[in-house]
Amino acid sequence: MRIIALLGALALLVALPFFTTGYVVYLANLLLTFTVLCLGMHIVIGEAGQFSLAHAAFYGIGIYVAGISGTHFGTPFPVSMLLGGVAAALVGLVIGTVALRMRDIYLALATFAFGEAMQWVFLNWNAVTGGPNGLRIAPAQLFGLELVTDKHAYPFVVISAFIMLGLTILISRARIGRSFRALRESEVAAQAMGIPVQRAKLAAFGLSAFFAGVAGGMFTLFSTYIHPDSLGFSTTILVLTMVVVGGLGSIGGAVGGAIVFGLISELLRQAPSWQEIAYGTILVLFMMYAPKGLFAFLSDRMGRLRHG
Amino acid sequence: MTMTRRTLARAGLTTLASLGFAAFAASASAQEPGLTPTSIKIGMFAPLSGANMAYGFDVANAAKMYFDKINKEGGIHGRKIEVVLEDDRCNANDLVAAVKKLVEQDQVFLLNGGSCSAAVVAAKEYVVRSKVPLVMLNASGDGALYPPTDYIFGAFSISQYAVGGAMVDFAAKAFGAKKLAYINHDDAYGAWNLEGSKADAETLKVDLAVESVSPTINDVTAPFLKLRASNPDALLIVTYARPAALLIKKAAEMGFNKPIILSVTGTANLSQLTANVGGEAALKNFYVQDVLADLPGGPKIKWVYDMYKASYPDLAAKPDHPQSYMPYGIPSAMSIVKALQAAGPNPTREKVIEEMKKLNFDSGVMAGPVVFGPNERAANKATIFIKFDGKNQTLMPGVFTSRWKYKG
Structure with missing residues (x-):
């Protein structure tokens, strides 16, 4: 059943640009980028159980670093994306070193403060980010091949998303993933088992920032402009909502939450007069009837059906 | 099971690679979209929901009511204006999605939208590359206007x-x-x-x-x-x-x-x-x-408020309507109508753009005239106090x- 669903999803992804307009492909590119953002959030919150409310800041660092390296230094886009990810990870590690001395709500507030500070930097570092004027990014390029349209960028966005998804699965199944989960369940028990708690926390923070930075790099594949307004707390909350609605602690939940919630948001754009009410109602219904997330809810229902 | 997964992954990657090359081979037709012998399709976008709704909801309503007035008077060279309206939420990603939907899915002839400067600038590259005229609603949008391009006109409120x-x-x-x-x-x-x-x-x-x-x-x-x-x-x-x-x-x-x-x-x-x-x-x-020609509701612009009441009686009865920026939608719509009229019975996007560049008229709504030029894309620089x-x-x-x- 799962294999058939995966095959169906893969066929849909492959066929998408052939039977849809650039608008739909743009949405697909954006949703896949948000999927990677959600995977990053999943690592730090879902796997390691650490609050991080600075995801939009790391995403922004990824966009600016990838965009600037491609625009000013002509780096091929895989290199730009990697640079974006590494830069975000380095900043994440530095901030993490300080922030991870705190716990729970204090950690959430510290990372929130960092996110707000970064948005201020994006908004006011005119020479680098263009400030409130925004930054124009040259189309991504590889060996002279320019990604000018959404359809050009799409295959590379899909491949990048799959690579990051594979990486998330690898991390989750590796020793480091197990230590993240031990940390999530009980910091004291994890320490008693010999897991270096601070180092594990830092790794989760750095990896999460790396994913957000790569997502920023993916954004530069199909977008040629970034404005700091898009990199505020609302973006972090959107990603957090996607992860929670999909199912906290589950990779499938992070992916599904990004896609389902992204699609709901876009569909609601067609109904402006009542979209806020609909959006809020959907969220409340999810929290009431599917608190473990959409995918846990669905598999629970299917299990019940199967077993009568 | 492992074999199945490997085979799946290989098949997926091969197909994705071929998809990459196929996508480059596709090319769009160069026909003039959004135009029929009886209609001109205009893609409008504004914040119609959320916290920033006040910036554009009634501005879009004002532009729509002006197009309705033109339609009632017989349209433009016999063509009626058909508006397709999208919510841009005052947000760059949503605005770009709205613009791409209007251009690629709804196949509009030109775009009339943008009430938030930061968001509308995000659409600049796409609009210029697609060669679709974009006439902003009430956004200043200086970031999209300077350096000037052939396709984007704005600052009907003020630069x-x-x-x-x-x-x-x-x-x-x-x-x-x-x-x-x-x-x-x-x-x-x-x-x-x-x-x-x-x-x-x-x-x-x-x-x-x-x-x-x-x-x-x-x-x-x-x-x-x-x-x-x-x-x-x-x-x-x-x-x-x-x-x-x-x-x-x-x-x-x-x-x-x-x-x-x-x-x-x-x-x-x-x-x-x-x-x-x-x-x-x-x-x-x-x-x-x-930036208006008179005090809000004053004698010079009373006709705009009267038209709003006649067009949207239910909305006008509500305490917060019309919203402050409502009249700003009129000069934008007027500019489009004037450029379409001047472009003649067989308009093309390029002809409309050339006519937009020549516009110099008093809308009767704003403090100063709408003036574009070969190197000028901001409509208004005048104010009252x-x-x-x-x-x-x-x-x-x-x-x-x-x-x-x-x-x-």
């Missing part, structure tokens, strides 16, 4: 570059000011305002004492004291609502009795401003800039214009 310059013009002419205290934001918008202001101050031989503050400032005492120490003839506040209210309140507390002149960006609601500054006492010598005492609004005589010009 940010002209806001401060027109205030300098007013202060110099109305009060004979030679020294002005000028407070703006410490961001790019503030820098744009200041650039225009300096150009006007130089021409008018006025000295500017400048202080730049954060839009989120909480205490304005230090910048205010610095400005007061320069002994200015008037205080010009070129900020958003929050710093503006703090500065006016502080000026009253410190007994500042020279004229205080507030930019159009400083308030959208004068009653709210009165409450925020602590009452009428703070507004004894106070003037506020506006209103004396406001906390209760009554009195129109000051004259129209005040910035002399700033793009020198790219």
Whole structure:
């Protein structure tokens, strides 16, 4: 059943640009980028159980670093994306070193403060980010091949998303993933088992920032402009909502939450007069009837059906 | 199971690789879309929901009612205007999605939208690459207008570059000011305002004492004291609502009795401003800039409000409608109609663009005429000023214009 669903999803992804307009492909590119953002959030919150409310800041660092390296230094886009990810990870590690001395709500507030500070930097570092004027990014390029349209960028966005998804699965199944989960369940028990708690926390923070930075790099594949307004707390909350609605602690939940919630948001754009009410109602219904997330809810229902 | 997964992964990657090459091979047809013998499809976008709805909801309604009026009069060369409306949520990603949907899915002839400058600039590259004319609604959108491109026209409300310059013009002419205290934001918008202001101050031989503050400032005492120490003839506040209210309140507390002149960006609601500054006492010598041709609802623009009531009786009956920026949608729609009429019975996007560049007319709605040119994409640089005492609004005589010009 799962294999058939995966095959169906893969066929849909492959066929998408052939039977849809650039608008739909743009949405697909954006949703896949948000999927990677959600995977990053999943690592730090879902796997390691650490609050991080600075995801939009790391995403922004990824966009600016990838965009600037491609625009000013002509780096091929895989290199730009990697640079974006590494830069975000380095900043994440530095901030993490300080922030991870705190716990729970204090950690959430510290990372929130960092996110707000970064948005201020994006908004006011005119020479680098263009400030409130925004930054124009040259189309991504590889060996002279320019990604000018959404359809050009799409295959590379899909491949990048799959690579990051594979990486998330690898991390989750590796020793480091197990230590993240031990940390999530009980910091004291994890320490008693010999897991270096601070180092594990830092790794989760750095990896999460790396994913957000790569997502920023993916954004530069199909977008040629970034404005700091898009990199505020609302973006972090959107990603957090996607992860929670999909199912906290589950990779499938992070992916599904990004896609389902992204699609709901876009569909609601067609109904402006009542979209806020609909959006809020959907969220409340999810929290009431599917608190473990959409995918846990669905598999629970299917299990019940199967077993009568 | 492992084999199945490997095979799946291999098949997936192979297909994705072939997809990459196939996508490059696809090319769009070059036909003129959105045009039939009986209709012209216009793609409109504005914030229709959320916190920023006030910036564009009624502006879009105003543009739509003007197109309806044209349709009732027979349309343009026999073609009726058909509007496809999208919500852009004042957000760059949503705005780009809306624009791409309108262009690629709805196949509109031209775009008429954008009420939020930061968001609309995000669509610039796509619009220029797609060669679709974009006539903004009420966004200043200077970032998309300068350097000028062939396809984007805007600033029907006013160019940010002209806001401060027109205030300098007013202060110099109305009060004979030679020294002005000028407070703006410490961001790019503030820098744009200041650039225009300096150009006007130089021409008018006025000295500017400048202080730049954060839009989120909480205490304005230090910048205010610095400005007061320069002994200015008037205080010009070129900020958003929050710093503006703090500065006016502080000026009253410190007994500042020279004229205080507030930019159009400083308030959208004068009653709210009165409450925020602590009452009428703070507004004894106070003037506020506006970009309309008359006081809101005044005789010169009453027809716009009457048309709104007739077109949207249910909305007009609600207390918050029409929203402040409603009339701004008219000159934008008028420009499109005039350009389409001038492009003749067989319009193309390129013909419409050429006609847009030649537009020079008085909309009767805004303070100054709509003027585009070979190198000019910002429609308006003129403003009026209103004396406001906390209760009554009195129109000051004259129209005040910035002399700033793009020198790219």
